[in-house]
Amino acid sequence: MHAWSGEGGDIMGPTVTRTGSAKASTPPLKNGNDLRESGYLIAVGSRTARFRRKHKNKMLLIVLLFLLLLLLCLVIVMTVLYVKQKRHKPARVCETKECLRSAANLALSIDRTADPCHDFYQYSCGNWAEDHPRPDTYRSYDWFRDKQSKVYTVVRDFLTRNISGLPKPVAQAKDMFAACMDTDTLDKLGIKPVQEILELLDFPLVPTYVNITDDFDYDTYNFDWIEAVIKVKTKLRMDVLIGFEIFTDPRNSSVYRLVMGSPETTNPFPSMHNEKKRHVRTPQKSFKLSTREFDETFFSPHVKVSDNKKDDDDDEKMAQIYRLFYAELIKLFALESGNLKDNVNETELDLKLVKASTDYYSMYDDLYELEADNDTDTESESAYLNIPEYTVDEIQAHTDAVVENNNGTAVPIWKRYLEGIFNISDVTLDYENDKILVSNPDLKYMSLMAAFLSKVPPAKIELYIWVKVVEVMAAHTTSDLKQMFLRSYEEIHSTGKTVPVPRSLQCASAVNDLMGMAVSYAIADPYFFNVTKPKVQIMLHEMKNALAHLVGKAKWMDDDTKLATYQKIIQMKTLIGFPDWYLEDGRLEEYYQGIDLKPDTHLKNMVSVMQLKIKKALNKFREGNNYTWATDPTEVNAYHTFQENTITVPMVMLQHPFFDLGLDSLNYGSLGTVLGHEITHGFDNFGRKFDKNGNFLPWWSNETVESFINMTQCFVDQYSSFRLPELGEHIDGKKTLGENIADNGGVREALAAFKHHLRKTGPEEKLPGFEHMTSEQLFFLSYGNLWCGISTKESLKADLDDEHSPQQFRAKGALQNNEEFARAFHCPPGSPMNPHTRCIIF
The missing domain is CATH 3.40.390.10 (Collagenase (Catalytic Domain))
Incomplete structure (x- = not known):
C-alpha cells in the first residue's frame, strides 16, 4: 500500500536493475524510439501505467465514499429506530405504596x-x-375532618398504650385522658367537682336569686361582680362581662400590649367536637377554618341563634327551650346543694327556677345587644390601624361619664380589674406607661356595660355570672348532664337524634386541645x-x-x-x-412547668391547664415577641x-x-x-x-x-x-x-x-x-x-x-x-x- 502514497499525479513504476559490468554491444542508436526499444532509456511513467493507476485511485475513492454513505445511512436508521423505540417504550410507572395509595x-x-x-x-x-x-356525628365530612378523626384515633391509641420512658408532660397527658375516660368515677362524683370549683371562686353553690323571698332586701345584698370576674379569668381563663388579652402591638410586632373590650374567650374548655375556637382579635388566617359541630354552650360568642329565625313564633319557641334548659340546670344544683331554705316547697322552687332562668335569659339578651353593637369588620383598617390607647384612668373617666349620663352610679372598675388579673403573675404594671388598646366599639361596649350593671340588682348579676360559669363546666361531669345538653341541642337545631362522638375520641380531642404539644409526641418523627x-x-x-x-x-x-x-x-x-426544640431533653417539661394532673380528677385537670395558660400569657407581657407557634402539630x-x-x-x-x-x-x-x-x-x-x-x-x-x-x-x-x-x-x-x-x-x-x-x-x-x-x-x-x-x-x-x-x-x-x-x-x-x-x- 505504501507504493500508492506518493504525492502528485504520477507514481513510480516497477524498478529496473542492471548489473554493473554491462556494456553496449550495438551500434549507436539514431533516435529515442530506438533507445527505448533497446532498453537504454528507462520510462519515468508510461501513459498506460498512469491511466491504470488513476483508475484504481478513483475506484478507491468511490468505494470509500460509498462506505461513508452506507455508514451514514446506518446511523440515521439506527437513530430513527432508537427514537421510535423510545416513543413506543412503555412509560415508567410509579409503583411505590404512596403512588398506589394516591x-x-x-x-x-x-x-x-x-x-x-x-x-x-x-x-x-x-x-x-x-x-x-359521612359519619352521623358530622354535618359535613371532607379530607380535613377525615384526617383529623384519624389523628384523634392515633392520639387515643397512643394515650392508652403502656409506654415507659416518656417525658413527664406526655405521662400527664395520659393521666388526663384516663380521667376523662373514667365515666364511672364522673357519674359517682356527680356535680361535686363543679361545686368545688364554685367554692374556689367564692361563688354560692346555688344562686342567691333562687333563695330570694318576697321580703328580700336587694339594697343590703352585696355581690362584688368585679372580684368575681377577676377570679373567673385567673382560675378558668374565661371572660365574663369583660374581655382581656395580651396582644401583639399592631404597630410594633416585637412587643405585647394590653387589650380590653367585650368578652372573647367565653368557653375555654374543649368542645365535644374537634373544632378550634376562633379569636377574632387575632390577625391570623387559616387554610381551612371549620365550623364548630357542637358546643357545650348553646350561645356561641357573638352569635345569637334566634337571629337566624325570621318567624317570631320560632323565636319564642327557641327561647322557651333555653329557659327550660337553664331552669333544669339550676334546679339540679339547687337540689344537690342542700342550701335551699327549709320553707321552700317544690312548686315554689319551680316557680323561682322559671323566674331565675327567664331573668338570666333576659339579661343575656340585653348584654348580647351591647356586644352586637361592638361587632366590627375584622379586616377593616379601622379595626387595627386606628386602635386608640388609653391609660386606665382615662378609661375609667370615660365610663364614669357614660354611667352618670345614664343615671347610674359609677364605681372603680378597670384598674382594680387589671391589678387583680396581674396579681397571679410576675409582672407589675406601670399604669401611666402601660397603656391599654381599646377600639372605639369596645370602649362603647365597656361604658354601656358598666352603665347597665350599675342599675342591675347584685343578686341578678351573680345569677348571670354563676350560670355562665356552671354551664361550661357541667358538660364535663355526669352522663346525665351531657345527655341534657345534647337533648336541648337537638330541640334547638331540629336535628332529630344526634349521634355523639365516641367518648374515646372526645377525650382524645379534649387532651389534644389542652395539651397539644404533649400529645404530639404520638406523631413526632425523629427522621422528620x-x-x-x-x-x-x-x-x-x-x-x-x-x-x-x-x-x-x-x-x-x-x-x-x-x-x-x-x-x-x-x-x-x-x-x-413541630418546634425545633421539641425532641430536646427537658424542653417539653419546661414548656409545661407547673402543671398538676391526676388520673381521677377530670375537671380539676382542665382547670389546672387553664391556670397555667393564663399565667404564662401574663408573664410574657414584658418579653419580646418570639414568634411562637400558632397551633399544635x-x-x-x-x-x-x-x-x-x-x-x-x-x-x-x-x-x-x-x-x-x-x-x-x-x-x-x-x-x-x-x-x-x-x-x-x-x-x-x-x-x-x-x-x-x-x-x-x-x-x-x-x-x-x-x-x-x-x-x-x-x-x-x-x-x-x-x-x-x-x-x-x-x-x-x-x-x-x-x-x-x-x-x-x-x-x-x-x-x-x-x-x-x-x-x-x-x-x-x-x-x-x-x-x-x-x-x-x-x-x-x-x-x-x-x-x-x-x-x-x-x-x-x-x-x-x-x-x-x-x-x-x-x-x-x-x-x-x-x-x-x-x-x-x-x-x-x-x-x-x-x-x-x-x-x-x-
Missing part, C-alpha cells in the same frame, strides 16, 4: 362520566362521598428533620420564588411596591412540622400570622392525603397549593396591610392600592355568581374575597414552582391507572381532590357565613381563572372552566 384514592373519587371542562369539581370528586360516607422538612423547605423556597416572579410581571404594581413585596417574601418565616390546618409574617404548617399537614403522595405533581397540587395559599395571604386584601415586620402600616403606594382594589372587584363578582342550588342562595363574594385571592394565588404559585421543579429533576413517572394524564393534569386533579367532601343542608348554611367559599367553589373558582388548566384539559373557549374573562392579581 392512585386508588383518585380513582375512587373521580367521576369519569363528567366533563372536566364543564364541572371539574364533579369530575375530580363526583364519587368521593360514595367511598367516604432529615427527610420531610428539607423537602418542604425546598417547596416553600420554590413557592416564594414563584410569587416573586409573578409580582415581577404584575403591571399594576409600581417598582417601589414590588421591591417592598420582595423584601416581605424574603423575610416571611415558616414553622414546619396535631391540628389539620395551616396558618398565616400577619403580625409575625409567619406561616405555620403542622406536622399532620405533611402526611397523606396532603403530602407524601408519591409524585411531585400530586404533592404540589395539594400541599403546594396550601403553602401558596398561606404565602398569598401576606398580600391579599387584608394581609397587604401588614409590612415585612408584621406591623400594620401603609407600605403600598396609593396608586398600587387603588389598582389592587379595582382588580379585586372581578373576584367579588365572580364568586358572588356562584350559587348553592340546595339553598337557592349565592356566595358573598366580598366576605370571601381574601380567601378567594389566596386560593387563586396559591394554585398559580404552586404550578409555577412545580414546573420549575420538573426542569431541575426531569420528567416524573406515571401514576398507575392514570398513565394517559400529563403531570400538569395530575397537578390540577390533586388540587380538585383536595376539596372533596359532602355536606348537609345545615352545614351549607353555615358555610355561607364563613369567610371561606364552600369547597366546591374553592376548586372551581381558582381553576376557572387559570389559563394553564384550560390548556391542560383542552377546554374550548367559553366553556364553564375556560371563561372568556379571568380574574388575576398574582
Whole structure:
C-alpha cells in the first residue's frame, strides 16, 4: 500500500536493475524510439501505467465514499429506530405504596362520566362521598375532618398504650385522658367537682336569686361582680362581662400590649367536637377554618341563634327551650346543694327556677345587644390601624361619664380589674406607661356595660355570672348532664337524634386541645428533620420564588411596591412540622412547668391547664415577641400570622392525603397549593396591610392600592355568581374575597414552582391507572381532590357565613381563572372552566 502514497499525479513504476559490468554491444542508436526499444532509456511513467493507476485511485475513492454513505445511512436508521423505540417504550410507572395509595384514592373519587371542562369539581370528586360516607356525628365530612378523626384515633391509641420512658408532660397527658375516660368515677362524683370549683371562686353553690323571698332586701345584698370576674379569668381563663388579652402591638410586632373590650374567650374548655375556637382579635388566617359541630354552650360568642329565625313564633319557641334548659340546670344544683331554705316547697322552687332562668335569659339578651353593637369588620383598617390607647384612668373617666349620663352610679372598675388579673403573675404594671388598646366599639361596649350593671340588682348579676360559669363546666361531669345538653341541642337545631362522638375520641380531642404539644409526641418523627422538612423547605423556597416572579410581571404594581413585596417574601418565616426544640431533653417539661394532673380528677385537670395558660400569657407581657407557634402539630390546618409574617404548617399537614403522595405533581397540587395559599395571604386584601415586620402600616403606594382594589372587584363578582342550588342562595363574594385571592394565588404559585421543579429533576413517572394524564393534569386533579367532601343542608348554611367559599367553589373558582388548566384539559373557549374573562392579581 505504501507504493500508492506518493504525492502528485504520477507514481513510480516497477524498478529496473542492471548489473554493473554491462556494456553496449550495438551500434549507436539514431533516435529515442530506438533507445527505448533497446532498453537504454528507462520510462519515468508510461501513459498506460498512469491511466491504470488513476483508475484504481478513483475506484478507491468511490468505494470509500460509498462506505461513508452506507455508514451514514446506518446511523440515521439506527437513530430513527432508537427514537421510535423510545416513543413506543412503555412509560415508567410509579409503583411505590404512596403512588398506589394516591392512585386508588383518585380513582375512587373521580367521576369519569363528567366533563372536566364543564364541572371539574364533579369530575375530580363526583364519587368521593360514595367511598367516604359521612359519619352521623358530622354535618359535613371532607379530607380535613377525615384526617383529623384519624389523628384523634392515633392520639387515643397512643394515650392508652403502656409506654415507659416518656417525658413527664406526655405521662400527664395520659393521666388526663384516663380521667376523662373514667365515666364511672364522673357519674359517682356527680356535680361535686363543679361545686368545688364554685367554692374556689367564692361563688354560692346555688344562686342567691333562687333563695330570694318576697321580703328580700336587694339594697343590703352585696355581690362584688368585679372580684368575681377577676377570679373567673385567673382560675378558668374565661371572660365574663369583660374581655382581656395580651396582644401583639399592631404597630410594633416585637412587643405585647394590653387589650380590653367585650368578652372573647367565653368557653375555654374543649368542645365535644374537634373544632378550634376562633379569636377574632387575632390577625391570623387559616387554610381551612371549620365550623364548630357542637358546643357545650348553646350561645356561641357573638352569635345569637334566634337571629337566624325570621318567624317570631320560632323565636319564642327557641327561647322557651333555653329557659327550660337553664331552669333544669339550676334546679339540679339547687337540689344537690342542700342550701335551699327549709320553707321552700317544690312548686315554689319551680316557680323561682322559671323566674331565675327567664331573668338570666333576659339579661343575656340585653348584654348580647351591647356586644352586637361592638361587632366590627375584622379586616377593616379601622379595626387595627386606628386602635386608640388609653391609660386606665382615662378609661375609667370615660365610663364614669357614660354611667352618670345614664343615671347610674359609677364605681372603680378597670384598674382594680387589671391589678387583680396581674396579681397571679410576675409582672407589675406601670399604669401611666402601660397603656391599654381599646377600639372605639369596645370602649362603647365597656361604658354601656358598666352603665347597665350599675342599675342591675347584685343578686341578678351573680345569677348571670354563676350560670355562665356552671354551664361550661357541667358538660364535663355526669352522663346525665351531657345527655341534657345534647337533648336541648337537638330541640334547638331540629336535628332529630344526634349521634355523639365516641367518648374515646372526645377525650382524645379534649387532651389534644389542652395539651397539644404533649400529645404530639404520638406523631413526632425523629427522621422528620432529615427527610420531610428539607423537602418542604425546598417547596416553600420554590413557592416564594414563584410569587416573586409573578409580582415581577404584575403591571399594576409600581417598582417601589414590588421591591417592598420582595423584601416581605424574603423575610416571611415558616414553622414546619413541630418546634425545633421539641425532641430536646427537658424542653417539653419546661414548656409545661407547673402543671398538676391526676388520673381521677377530670375537671380539676382542665382547670389546672387553664391556670397555667393564663399565667404564662401574663408573664410574657414584658418579653419580646418570639414568634411562637400558632397551633399544635396535631391540628389539620395551616396558618398565616400577619403580625409575625409567619406561616405555620403542622406536622399532620405533611402526611397523606396532603403530602407524601408519591409524585411531585400530586404533592404540589395539594400541599403546594396550601403553602401558596398561606404565602398569598401576606398580600391579599387584608394581609397587604401588614409590612415585612408584621406591623400594620401603609407600605403600598396609593396608586398600587387603588389598582389592587379595582382588580379585586372581578373576584367579588365572580364568586358572588356562584350559587348553592340546595339553598337557592349565592356566595358573598366580598366576605370571601381574601380567601378567594389566596386560593387563586396559591394554585398559580404552586404550578409555577412545580414546573420549575420538573426542569431541575426531569420528567416524573406515571401514576398507575392514570398513565394517559400529563403531570400538569395530575397537578390540577390533586388540587380538585383536595376539596372533596359532602355536606348537609345545615352545614351549607353555615358555610355561607364563613369567610371561606364552600369547597366546591374553592376548586372551581381558582381553576376557572387559570389559563394553564384550560390548556391542560383542552377546554374550548367559553366553556364553564375556560371563561372568556379571568380574574388575576398574582
